[in-house]
Amino acid sequence: xxxxxxxxxxxxxxxxxxxxxxxxxxxxxxxxxxxxxxxxxxxxxxxxxxxxxxxxxxxxxxxxxxxxxxxxxxxxxxxxxxxxxxxxxxxxxxxxxxxxxxxxxxxxxxxxxxxxxxxxxxxxxxxxxxxxxxxxxxxxxxxxxxxxxxxxxxxxxxxxxxxxxxxxxxxxxxxxxxxxxxxxxxxxxxxxxxxxxxxxxxxxxxxxxxxxxxxxxxxxxxxxxxxxxxxxxxxxxxxxxxxxxxxxxxxxxxxxxxxxxxxxxxxxxxxxxxxxxxxxxxxxxxxxxxxxxxxxxxxxxxxxxxxxxxxxxxxxxxxxxxxxxxxxxxxxxx
Ligand SMILES: Cc1cc2nc3c(=O)[nH]c(=O)nc-3n(C[C@H](O)[C@H](O)[C@H](O)COP(=O)(O)OP(=O)(O)OC[C@H]3O[C@@H](n4cnc5c(N)ncnc54)[C@H](O)[C@@H]3O)c2cc1C
Numbered sequence: 441x442x443x444x445x446x447x448x449x450x451x452x453x454x455x456x457x458x459x460x461x462x463x464x465x466x467x468x469x470x471x472x473x474x475x476x477x478x479x480x481x482x483x484x485x486x487x488x489x490x491x492x493x494x495x496x497x498x499x500x501x502x503x504x505x506x507x508x509x510x511x512x513x514x515x516x517x518x519x520x521x522x523x524x525x526x527x528x529x530x531x532x533x534x535x536x537x538x539x540x541x542x543x544x545x546x547x548x549x550x551x552x553x554x555x556x557x558x559x560x561x562x563x564x565x566x567x568x569x570x571x572x573x574x575x576x577x578x579x580x581x582x583x584x585x586x587x588x589x590x591x592x593x594x595x596x597x598x599x600x601x602x603x604x605x606x607x608x609x610x611x612x613x614x615x616x617x618x619x620x621x622x623x624x625x626x627x628x629x630x631x632x633x634x635x636x637x638x639x640x641x642x643x644x645x646x647x648x649x650x651x652x653x654x655x656x657x658x659x660x661x662x663x664x665x666x667x668x669x670x671x672x673x674x675x676x677x678x679x680x681x682x683x684x685x686x687x688x689x690x691x692x693x694x695x696x697x698x699x700x701x702x703x704x705x706x707x708x709x710x711x712x713x714x715x716x717x718x719x720x721x722x723x724x725x726x727x728x729x730x731x732x733x734x735x736x737x738x739x740x741x742x743x744x745x746x747x748x749x750x751x752x753x754x755x756x757x758x759x760x761x762x763x764x765x766x767x768x769x770x771x772x773x774x
Contacts, residue, residue, distance in 0.1 A: 441471075441644075441645055441646065442469075442646045442647065443469045443470060443471045443607075443645070443646070443647040443648075444465075444468040444469045444470060444647065444648050444649065445461060445468055445469075445470045445471070445647055445648065445649040445650070445651065446470075446471045446472075446473060446637065446645055446647040446649075446650050446651070447461075447470065447471070447472045447473065447650075447651045447653055448473050448474075448614055448637065448650065448651070448652050448653065448654055448661075449473075449474060449482070449652060449653035449654040449655060449657075450472050450473070450474035450476075450479050450480065450594070450598060450608065450610070450653075451474075451480055451482045451483060451484040451594060451653060451655055452480060452484045452590055452593055452594040452597070453653040453655065454472060454474070454651075454653030454654075455472065455479060455480065455594040455595075455597035455598040455601065456593075456594075456597045457651060457653055458470060458472040458597065458598070458601040458606055459597040459598070459600045459601040459604070459606075462601050462604040462605065462606045463600075463604060466604065466605070469607075470601075470606045470607070471606075471607045471608075471609060471645065471647070472598065472601065472606060472607070472608045472609070473608075473609050473610075473612045473614065473637075473639075473645065474608075474609075474610050474611075474612070475611065475612060475613035475614070475640075476610065476611070477610050477611050478610065479591075479594050479595050479598045479608075479610075480590065480591045480594035480595065482655060482656075482657075482734075482769075483655055483656055483769040483770055483771070483772070484590045484591060484594050485590070485591055485769075486676075486678075486735060486767060486768065486769025486770075487590045487769070488587070488678055488707075488709055488718060488720055489587055489588050489589060489590040489593075490525075490585070490586070490587050490698055490707070490709060491504070491507075491508060491511070491585060491586060491587070491588060492504065492525050492582050492584075492585040493505045493508055493547070493550060493582065493584050493585065494525065494527065494544065494550075494551060494580060494582045494585065496539075496540035496541075496543040496544060497543075498543075501547065505547075505550075505584075508584050511588060511593070514596060517592060517596055518588045518589050518592045518593045518596060519587075519588055519589040519592055520586060520587075520588040521586045521587050521588070522583075522584070522585075522586040523585070523586040523587060523695065523696070523697050523698050523709075523710075524581060524582060524583060524585055524586065524695075524697035524698070525580075525581065525582040525585030525586070525697055525698050525699070525700075526554075526559060526579050526580075526581050526697045526698070526699040526700070527579055527580045527581075527582070527699070527700045528576050528578075528579045528699065528700060528701055528702045529576075529577055529578050529579065529580075529702055530569075530574030530575060530576070530577055530702045530703070531574070531575065531577040531578075532574065533574075533702065534577050534578045541553075541580075544580075550582065550583050550584050551580050551581060551582045551583060552580070552581045552583075553578060553579075553580055553581075554578070554579045554580070554581050555578060556576055556577070556578075556579075559579055559581070561690075562689045562690055562691055562694050562696065563688065563689055563696070563699075564686075564687065564688055564689060564690060564755060564756075564757055565754055565755065566753065566754055566755070566756050570753060572703075572749070572753075573702075573703055573749075573750065573753045573754070574702055574703060575702075576702055576754070577702070581697065585697075585698065586698070587698065587709060609645075612639040612640075612643070612645075613639055613640040614637045614638070614639055614661065615638060615639060615640055616637065616638040617634055617637055617661070617662075617664075617665045618634070618635050618636045618637070618638065618644075619632050619633065619634055619635065619665060620632055620633045620635050626666075634650050634665070637650065652669075655671075655770075655772040656671070656672075656673035656731055656769075656770035656771070656772040657673070657731070658671040658772065659671055659672055659673075660731070670774060671772050671773065671774055672729035672730075672772070672773050673729060673730065673731040673770035673771070673772060673773075674724070674727055674728070674729050674770060674771050674773055675727060675731075675736050675768055675769075675770055675771075676720065676722075676768060676769060676770065676771050677720065677721070677738040677739065677742055677743075677766065677767070677768040678718060678719070678720045678738065678766065678767055678768070679718070679719050679720075679738065679743050679747065679763050679765075679766045680716055680717070680718050680719075680763070680764045680765040680766065681716065681717050681718075681719060681761055681762065681763060681764060682715055682716060682762060682764040683715060683716075683717060683758065683761070684715065685712040685715060686757070687755065687757040687758050688710065688712065688717065688755060688757075688758075689710075689712065692712050692713075696710040696712055697710075698710070701750055701751075701754050702754075703750055704721055704722075704723070704746065704747075704750050705721055705722030705723070706719065706720075706721045706747055706750045706751065707719070707720055707721070707722075708751075716764065719743075719747055719751065721746055721747050721750075723746060729773065731770055734769075734770070735767065735768060735769055736768045736769070736770070737768060738766035738767055738768040740763065740766075743763060743766070748761055
């Protein structure tokens with residue numbers, strides 16, 4: 441089978457790429473491939489799916505703002521909730537962030553800088569420091585931020601792609617990449633090209649162009665043929681906690697934003713109407729860049745040691761904390 445372009449990986453990135461490529465090159469014969477039996481069954485299905493347009497990098501800002509503009513036009517199909525984003529800082533981190541904040545200034549209509557008394561009304565926060573945890577000094581509130589269903593977004597793109605004539609092949613796990621000049625040991629003066637890819641059943645797919653939207657698996661797939669993607673997987677874990685909303689807010693009927701606490705990158709997505717919060721955390725040093733199995737398990741101990749103390753410091757009413765559900769996946773780090 442010969443295509444103009446084959447996209448390997450039908451997560452949110454591969455599906456959106458397929459859609460836009462087909463839209464702007466309607467005559468191209470494009471194939472979207474994935475090893476799983478469903479669209480978005482990789483890390484897209486593991487995501488907390490929070491979105492924001494608060495970035496100090498100009499390109500991230502342009503990309504996120506235009507993406508959010510598009511998401512808002514299909515809000516009901518992708519379960520978009522414009523919750524807002526409250527990003528809390530200690531005094532020290534606030535000082536360190538001033539350069540980045542200045543770059544945010546030209547989008548000042550999309551965010552506000554708030555002092556504690558401006559956002560303390562509903563959240564039951566402890567603003568003070570203790571030995572390990574800094575005080576809450578300031579916060580940025582992003583207006584065009586929230587959550588959506590990443591799976592529905594990827595499905596939306598893949599359906600639109602198919603409606604434009606694109607083809608999708610699932611349960612095709614690409615095992616081998618075949619290059620030209622193989623029998624001549626890739627002489628450096630010749631233009632070596634990727635000719636085809638082969639799946640687990642030995643079926644061969646050829647194309648003029650290949651795009652790898654394989655996220656956390658990219659290095660494993662491309663390193664054997666000498667392509668340095670510099671993309672590495674790192675495990676990330678999420679926990680859902682059942683609680684009484686008044687442990688978090690004084691008035692559960694008011695809308696509560698997504699928030700990031702001032703230490704450890706601990707972030708919280710409130711789903712208080714269901715008596716739930718979802719919590720995640722960013723850690724790097726000590727967490728290996730490797731994928732053992734997929735999907736990985738979320739560890740109870742990680743929650744106990746790295747997340748729970750932060751939550752209990754900043755929300756003193758959270759005495760008992762029970763995990764209702766947990767899951768994990770891999771970030772793809774560049
Ligand atoms: C716990 C967790 C929380 C997160 N929270 C957020 C968040 O709040 N906001 C946010 O923006 N991002 C978040 N992310 C990150 C987000 O999930 C990813 O950035 C996004 O899903 C990446 O999409 P992708 O299409 O690149 O990857 P994936 O969805 O992983 O897609 C890659 C696809 O490639 C396929 N593939 C790989 N190898 C092969 C092969 N050999 N043959 C065929 N197919 C192959 C896989 O099956 C997979 O479907 C989170 C991630 C995790 C793990």
